[in-house]
Amino acid sequence: MKLNSEDLKDLALGAAFLGTGGGGDPYVGRLMAQQCLDEGLEIEVIDPSDLDDEAFVIPTAMMGAPTVLVEKIPSGEEAVNSLQVLERHLGRKAQATMPIEIGGINSTIPLVVGARLGLPIVDADGMGRAFPQLEMETFGVYGVSGSPMVVSDEDGDHALIMARDNRDMEWLSRGVAIRMGGCAYIAEYSMSGADVKRTAIPNTLTLAMRIGRTLREAKSRHLNPFEALLELLPKTLYHHGRIIFTGKIADMRRETRNGFSLGHARIDGLGRFSGTMEIEIQNENLIARVGGVVKAIVPDLICIMDSETAEPITTENLRYGQRVSVMAVAVPEIMRTPEALAVFGPSCFGLDHPFVPIETMAL
Template sequence: MSAATAPRQLREVGLAEVRAISRGAAVLGTGGGGDPHIGALMAAAAIRAYGPVALTPLAELPDDAVVLPVAMMGAPTVMVEKIPSADQVGRAVEALTRHLGLGVTHVACIEAGGVNSLVPVAAAAELGLPLVDGDGMGRAFPELQQVLLTLTGVRATPMSVVDEKGNCAVLDTVDNRWAERLARSVTIDMGCSAMISNYAMDGAAARRGLVPGTLSLAASLGDLLEPGAAGDDPAAAVAEHLGGRVLARAKVIDVERRTTTGFARGTAVLEGSGCDVGRTLTIDFQNENLLVRDRPADRDDDGERVIATAPDLICLLDTATGAAITTEQLRFGHRVSVIVAPCDPRWRSPEGLALAGPSAFGYPDDAVLLEGVSA
């Protein structure tokens, strides 16, 4: 890893860091997670109004810190058109802290990939609180129980869900899957985009259950994607920075997509230099990229092989610029580099795979994870 790409430990998020995090969070979004641009707009507006946000390394969180994650929930396509109102973040936090009867000391991210890397920056600026440098996944996942916190026993609820009109729900559920179920319905009623606060925890629980340093990581990825910063192969530089590898250089030759139960599901077919003659790569996605298959070009299943799966990070980057391409942007003719990078090692446990491996998304395939990586 070159000096230019060494992760920097951010101590503060200002306007420049917002831009960098936005670019890096798109990579960590692995095709989904919502457009970070919306989060960047919100964070920049809040920083202009209230000043930069102090970032607290996870390891420095005191045991008795009261950590409150905030996030947007909903359909990425809607989030882009229905920007949260100015007071919506504050109301989500206020509803939950009132219910808990606790004062918050730190804001946190549930999801480092996509829009939810920066929504908490806006929240922290508005609330005048420090933000934790870490998140609940180290990437993006579609459902709210899909966080390492579920594995370490932190409850998603009590949680608040608020819309831009002034409606609010405070949920208290028997498990984190029920939190997802009720919050999803309420979010759909609210117009498919809502602000949430959940997984309230103390500092000790945050240190146990969050992935450290992911905002710094997103910012360093963003720096790497500055024009010229990573030479003529930015995708390779990103893969190296994440401890992963480039799986293929290819051209998108087909994208089939359908929107069902609030998710953008589909398959992209790629053909190119990373594939043997007469074979293609297909990427199955459900908001995020979940499964890469190597298969004969005639789509006969004979000889099909799964070569990468969630919870590892499967990212499609523009081969020329290294910019992350979301599953919604993906279209015929795109020249992409497919990279795979290791997830947080806790996702690789049996419990982690049950929560966010292929079976969690309804695929019959076993997880195929990068080997020999130091995560």
Template sequence: MSWLLTEDHLADLARGAAVLGTGGGGDPYVGRLLVRAAIREHGPVTVLDPSEVDDDSLVIPTAQMGAPTVVFEKIPAGTEAVTALRALEARLGRRAAATMPIECGGINSMIPLVVGARTGLPVVDADGMGRAFPELHMETFGVYGVPGSPMAIAGERGETTVIDTGTDNRRMEWLARGVTIRLGGVAHIAEYAMSGSEVKRTAIPRTLTLAHTVGKAIREARSNHEDPIAHLGSVLGDTLYGHMRVLFRGKISDVERRTEAGFARGRAGAVSFDGGHKLEVLFQNENLVALVDDEVRCVVPDLVCVLDSERAEPITTETLRYGQRVTVIGISTPDLMRTPEALATFGPAAFGLPYEFRPVEEINA
């Protein structure tokens, strides 16, 4: 069922999106402020259930791309994604009936809401990652036959460019990354234009609703003096993300982080509170794998999420720091993201990791 998103939803939505973003997807607080400003100026946003999208409607997803470490310091104006949308509409010769997230994590759950508020377009309650991934071809849209091209890119000064690589989504990502670097490390995009019927076939459904549910569950558990992490696990059990496991509890002992080739890459180490176990998390914008005592406990595409141990607030890769007391959880992804075709695109090997994918609920039975 479709619903109307107002300013009152934003705190819970941003918190839940940061959890599902697995440490990446851009700063959700910045995204929250952008949406709040747009709603105050233009009014609330209609969040459209994917089942209610007309099969022949044109849906154009919008997003931000770049290194989260850059986004953290270079705040968008809020108009860039609309500029990208209009540029792609001009290329296609057709106006969009709706926009949609490409991922449900971090700031990129928010950018389409900014577009929706500023243009009056509804935002489809679905996305193409079911989490956040660092590269544009890592989409269920592309896995199941929707080309990302043509795509439009907009910069902060109103620059636009259109990239068309046909069905080669990997080359689209490579070219777009180069443009984004030359725009200062962050840009806004419109891509994977598709029909309503393709949305229903290729997207992970109702992930905006899920993000709001996750954020609300954490907040309400704290208010009721319950364990917010345990409550989060019970809430996820009734969704497509049916399994949550606590992987590690301890203190961050070191962080290595660098911005290169348009990505934030690095690792974080932690020591358990009793000093007997060690954690290592590797990330490329998003957390990719959690190793406890050198054993894989959770690996992409399943979600590795770092939470503050007391409040269960999600911690992004660009805000990890020495001394934080954390609980690291693993969350299972929907079946659509675990097929052989999907794993070939965004499984461990796609990131150069020397591990086989095993479901988090199987590793931590």
């Protein structure tokens, strides 16, 4: 399918929701993709089932602290440079690109790369949301190596990372991204079409568009957008969602450290929700507690949305006084296996609470 301007708007909205607060501002990414359309370029998205097993796919993305992106807006050429440098190193041309995560700007970076290089973009990703670290990919969980990878900045500088495993790849590239100003643009996890089908979470780009379209159409028809979204989710791989809290942001603390945006949000309850919800953040929302009781925990999604507009709010845009609703969503089963939880479950973030699926938790 060829994407148009309306698709990009829906995609940015849905990707902000799936990003659970992280992944970078999707508005910036949408403008970059729109510029490609304005220049007469095409953005073609293909289903992973249509990939030849021997096709060569190189995913592309931004890495670093989303707060830095607010003041360090990319031109769109940075990730293109990373892919081309990696192609030269491997001596092989990519036949497609794809997202490493569906959240935020990283849903649209591959669209820009694909448009500028004439490559299709695979409708799939390796996180099913946004995660802060590069080893936290279903690609890696199920056997694909992240390196060699290339990290580039806006000045045309780049670094080739050759790591013994995906965790070391993350550690080394994070240091490079910090030296590049806190965020950088990458090409990594090169793989075959067969590996995409085996390890990726399918159809997440079109899911993001469906989410964005659902919210937009509900509001245009004066329907409750939260109810419309909750009706959609059971028809997808994200099979369960619920509102776990509504309130006013009473305190928001954040800092950028070691290449991550770290923070803590406190939300005082309103309406039928009493008490105070506290949410811990590392680029994304990781765990939500009320009175010390866990209400949702990574890898399930914790999405903070404006209570009036149902617009998802990224962590860098959370502000004191905002009226918000917090929605929790179950992730696909491929992200809940013991192998997956060993890579991006609660313990991987230093949390001392085991993973409990949102649909089994008491409100």
